[in-house]
Amino acid sequence: MNLDSVIGTFIAESQELLQQMEDALLQIEQAPDDQELINAIFRAAHTIKGSSGLFGFDNIVAFTHVAESVLDRIRSGELRFDAELIALMLKVGDHLAGLIRHLASGADLAELPDSVNAHGQELVAALSRYLQPNTATTAATTSAATPxxxxxxxxxxxxxxxxxxxxxxxxxxxxxxxxxxxxxxxxxxxxxxxxxxxxxxxxxxxxxxxxxxxxxxxxxxxxxxxxxxxxxxxxxxxxxxxxxxxxxxxxxxxxxxxxxxxxxxxxxxxxxxxxxxxxxxxxxxxxxxxxxxxxxxxxxxxxxxxxxxxxxxxxxxxxANADTNLIRVDAAKLDQLINLVGELIIAGANTRMLAQRSGLLDMCESAETLSRLVEEVRDSALTLRMVQIGATFNRFQRVVRDVSKELGKDIVLQISGGDTELDKTVVEKIGDPLTHLVRNSMDHGIEPADVRLAAGKSLQGVVRLNAYHEAGGIVIEVSDDGGGLNPQKILAKATQRGLIAEGQQLSDKEIFNLIFEPGFSTAEQISNLSGRGVGMDVVKRNITALRGSVELDSTLGTGTCVRIRLPLTLAIIDGFLIGVGQSCYVVPLDMVEECIELPSEQLAGQQHLDLRGDVLPFIRLRQMFDDQSTPPRRENVVVVSYAGVRAGLVVDQLLGEFQTVIKPLGKVFCQVPALSGFTILGSGAVALILDIPGLLAQVTQNGSMRAATQSSPLRSTVQ
Structure with a gap:
């Protein structure tokens, strides 16, 4: 029996129970007499106490026993939840979460800092006030009923x-x-x-x-x-x-x-x-x-x-023999499974290539069957890592509650799309950026009560979290019904800081993007929440590290919406393989709209083509990557789109769909804006994965393909 593994299970279950306890406490503010919520809070505390006793964590048992006793009096009707008691129980949950984190770090509970022990004693003293009998009759009744x-x-x-x-x-x-x-x-x-x-x-x-x-x-x-x-x-x-x-x-x-x-x-x-x-x-x-x-x-x-x-x-x-629908699996084991599936995909691609070269029909059929089965294994393995984002969204109920009290504002959080699924790794890493955006909406977005009244708005401000699938990825929106952003104020601040030239003309979208510059802030006062110019640039950097993008829309007087686009998974994708000279590149398949032949009349230096009446800018990958090979007589255009923006990629060859195992770039190449990773082909060669959102952002920012192609070329090191 591995005791560390068992204690790890206890820690994970305790963290889940504490989250359930917090969720119920936040809900009970609206329904203080809801017996089902009261029972849920009691069960969470009771289970943590019982499990802690089994492992000899006596200080957790002693602390939780006091909280459980108060909850038991609430359950029996002797006490009733009010704002003060709810706030106290939330602090109790925070203290228990700290003790559990201390255990998770491998430390001994006997080595807790004095400040933590002192805080625990303060909470016990506060809880003990609720355990004093209201009348002598109550005490006598209790004594008689429980000898x-x-x-x-x-x-x-x-x-x-x-x-x-x-x-x-x-x-x-x-x-x-x-x-x-x-x-x-x-x-x-x-x-x-x-x-x-x-x-x-x-x-x-x-x-x-x-x-x-x-x-x-x-x-x-x-x-x-x-x-x-x-x-x-x-x-x-x-x-x-x-x-x-x-x-x-x-x-x-x-x-x-x-x-x-x-x-x-x-x-x-x-x-x-x-x-x-x-x-x-x-x-x-x-x-x-x-x-x-x-x-x-x-x-x-x-x-x-x-x-x-x-x-x-x-x-x-x-x-005892009942079927169990759910099992708990260590995330590290899932990561190992995904890595092995990735290696299996690469080996399968090699087998398929060798079968095609052999020209043997039976071998080709076997290779196709293997590829199909590997694809099914891949999809099943990736599904295991998918979790609903609702659990992450629900944690912000506490953030909104605490921050609104600190700011003295009446703010409610509305959640939609909580059943949207994405990779567990993405969910874990999106928490901090979302926290900053939610706090920003509450501090900068939602106006004070007198300003809202003067504008004819409800006293209660609204912050919304929404998630939905789009084009093989996920979109997360953080919006508010506050005062919105003033483009002229942002423009003046950017000019003052030297981010743009005096009198430079920018669209509203370009002005809003200035907010993501390091150190940029329009706050007139520094608060505990914001105003130091640190945050939005970090948000963008963290989202970009997840191969995502972030954009901002705002209407003055109406509100602001920050939109985050993320891939569903960071491990394996369906790709479309293209060739330029002797190099191969991969485009995410869900971003490919169609493939067309580049008209010969477009070869004389033009950067746009007419696609059924629409003007389509295109990017010559040969020039972008400084490929010195001679272009073929016939070139192709891969039409890609992302977040409503379209462009064409001029390539030599269309090599078809390809199961792509994403591998991170090294430190030398990780900052290259046009690349998001690389993969291994069946032949053992390396193919670079194109960063389509980054390429399209470059097209949009420059306004023309000429500016894009005249920028410093990116020499491909993969041949």
Whole structure:
């Protein structure tokens, strides 16, 4: 059993539970009496506490226990959520998240900084105020309802908790230690009596060190809630057989336990009597005939082995064999799978090329079948890495809540397109740019209340997050209904900083793009959120690193929209292979509209052609990459489009579709604007992947192809 792996699972699950807890707390602001949300918050805290106890993280257990106690009072109706308590619980979640991150870094919780411990104590003190009974009646009722001292059994039922536990054979393999449950129970109350059930231990030579053969019978005095005790066994319930009876349970409940433990016969009757102090005469005569029969046959019946125990556990817990729809897989394993699929694609391309060269029909057919299967494996592997962006969007509810309070503005976040899927790597790296854009919209975009009223707007500002698929990629929009951008103000600031010449004429779109220049800011005052000119250039740089693009639209007085375009995956794409001289290049297939022959009359230095009535600028890749080879008599144009902009690429050869494994460029070439990566062809040669958004942006910025081709040529180093 790998303990590090099990703790890693605990950390991942705890982070998910804390996110669920935060989401529910934000929703409960609008519905403070929603019992389903209250239960969800309680379950998250309770599960984290129970799991922490199993691993011996006592400080997490102690801290979460206080929060859980407050949540339990809310659940029972003694307390009610208000703004102050919600804010406190959000801070509790933040503190727990910090402890979990500390664990994830490999550090020991005993080595927490003093400031973290002090903050935790402050939160415990704040929570403790909610645990003080409102009246003496409440305290008396609570004391009477949940006895904390051992009591004697009566004929009416149990005096204390009774637990009959049979751990499943895979308990140890799943990272659970039966002794950890005993230690955890001792933190909730007093264990009065405990017996180890070892009826199913095999002979020493038949024993498996990783198989659990034991059970427990114990009597337990505690004033804890039933959910706290039952929740401790949440992770072993499916693999084992558990019976947990509270104080006051009738004798009929004990008889049901004997019925379930019929295969253990008289031994179980004796254990139950010793644990509960119940009168055997009152219990056994009324028990079911199966128990009586089992007791009389116990002397002649061999002790059931582990396989028999497993059969009983399976019968009592049918969920143990239930199909599970979801499994947790380490992201590193998925990355390794994608890398291997990439190598398989390259090997498959080589096989296909060799088959075509051989001229053997059977070999060509086999190579085509292999290519088709590899393509299916590729699609399936990439699907495994696809996640919905909604989880990332939902995290901004907290950002909007906190920042709006800091700014003193009433702002709501609206989310759409949360079910849009993209690569997990992209989702992880898009978080920081989105955070900056959302905060920017709230600080610069949404106006103060008096300004909105004067403009005839609602007092409540709106920030929107939207995502949708477009042309084989994903578009993410961050928009607001604020005051919009003033082009003249941006132009004046850019002129003042020397970014543009005095009197230079720019379109609104070109003016808005100045915002992405390093250090540019129109804020008149520096705040905790913005105004230092650091941010939008970083946003653009991070998006560009993901092979994406960012653009901005704004209408003065109406609002602003920042639009981010990203590829669905950073690993493998469908490409279109083209040739120029002895070099090969790849264009993303979803950006290719059509291929046409370049008319001969267009060869005399012109940079545009008439495509069915539309003016189409084209880029001569031979000139751009300074290829000195002689162009063929017949050249082709690959029409590409991205974000509504079209252009043509003049090439020598159209080599067809190609499954492209994207590999990053080295440090020397990573800043070349026309390239986004490279791939390996079946022949072993290298093909450069063209950065179509970058090329089209160059065409748009210069306004003509002449400016583009007269810029410094990019000499291809791949022949």
């Amino acid at each position: 904390s001292a051992p009591l004697s059994a009566s004929s009416d039922g149990l005096a204390n908790w009774y637990l009959s536990l049979r751990f499943g054979p895979d308990t140890l393999r799943n990272g659970m230690d039966p002794l950890a449950f005993v230690r955890y129970l001792s933190t909730l109350g007093q264990i009065l009596h405990i017996e180890v059930v070892q009826d199913h231990l095999p002979n020493l030579d038949e024993m498996d060190a990783e198989t659990c053969y034991l059970g427990l019978e114990l009597s337990f005095a505690s004033d804890a809630q039933a959910s706290a005790i039952e929740g401790a066994f949440e992770f072993v319930r499916e693999d084992g057989s558990l019976h947990i009876l509270p104080p006051g349970a009738p004798l009929s409940a004990l008889r049901e336990v004997l019925e379930a433990r019929a295969n253990e016969g008289a031994l179980q009757v004796e254990r139950l009597v010793r644990c509960t102090k119940v009168d055997a005469a009152a219990l056994v005569p009324e028990a079911s005939t199966s128990v009586a029969t089992s007791a009389t046959q116990q002397a002649t019946t061999p002790t059931p082995d582990a396989s028999d125990n497993r059969a009983v556990a399976t019968k009592e817990t049918p969920r």
